[in-house]
Amino acid sequence: MRITQAMMTNGFMRSLNSILGDMDKSEYQLTSGKKNRLPQDDPVGSVQTMTYRSAVLQTNKYLDNATEAGTWLDNTDTALNEVTSVIHRVRTLMEEANTDTATAESRQAIAEEVDQLVDHVSQIANTTVGGRYIFGGTNTGNPPAVVGGTGFYTWNGNDGEIAVEIDAKATVAINSIGKRIFADSSTGANDGLLNFLKSVSNTLKTGAQANNLGQLDKLADKVLEQQASVGARENRIEFTNNRLQNFKLTMTNTLAQVEDADMAQVITDFKTQESVYRSALSTGARVLQPSLVDFLR
Structure with missing residues (x-):
């Protein structure tokens, strides 16, 4: 299968958006202290939270x-x-x-x-x-x-x-x-x-x-x-x-165990995601070379 520049660009953007989504979730956990923002993030946990x-x-x-x-x-x-x-x-x-x-x-x-x-x-x-x-x-x-x-x-x-x-x-x-x-x-x-x-x-x-x-x-x-x-x-x-x-x-x-985020783990995950995000940007800058269109703009 032929790999085109557009395919590489689209794949890179999907991966980058995925990393940003993880960082957004971690940022919410850090600022709110809660595990989940929406019920669909953890349906079982949401039911338990409401019950407790x-x-x-x-x-x-x-x-x-x-x-x-x-x-x-x-x-x-x-x-x-x-x-x-x-x-x-x-x-x-x-x-x-x-x-x-x-x-x-x-x-x-x-x-x-x-x-x-x-x-x-x-x-x-x-x-x-x-x-x-x-x-x-x-x-x-x-x-x-x-x-x-x-x-x-x-x-x-x-x-x-x-x-x-x-x-x-x-x-x-x-x-x-x-x-x-x-x-x-x-x-x-x-x-x-x-x-x-x-x-x-x-x-x-x-x-x-x-x-x-x-x-x-x-x-x-x-x-x-x-x-x-x-x-x-x-x-x-x-x-x-x-x-x-x-x-x-x-x-x-019990409610705290179900609802509250593990702050130590969240901080560790956020630092890891931040490093991955920076590495992804650096890798993308090297892999995604300018095309002829970019020079014609």
């Missing part, structure tokens, strides 16, 4: 939910600890007021302190996280504990639970039902802790004894039940969060 990236994004969403749930439960636990402290203080005051040595004046003074504790408990009942009331059930936009004209409280919250998804097909309630503590008493009457404390204060103001420590103890047990529930959910969220963090790290590393 989707898993990481979904895990981040679960972690965000777990963080929000942890914030709610941490604040709930702190609030319930304060309620327990108030109950202990009220019990001490009631025992002091129920002694035979207590006078009407001393009981009125104790009643004033109980009133301050009632106000504090109402503030706890209206605790907010991010502008949402955590004890109002699903009615998070309005304060659940509202004092009326008589000094007693009405409860605007409900017993609905707010559940968030912390993992695939796994949800956890992030709120505690404040109605069970602040609104429903052990006798079934709708007075709860707030109105119980208010009744104690009113009784002491008359100079009489408040002989209902048993009811106070039952209300304290309700608080402890809620604290136990909160603690169990906090532990579950902590375990789930740790597992999700490990899973995210694994997926991120």
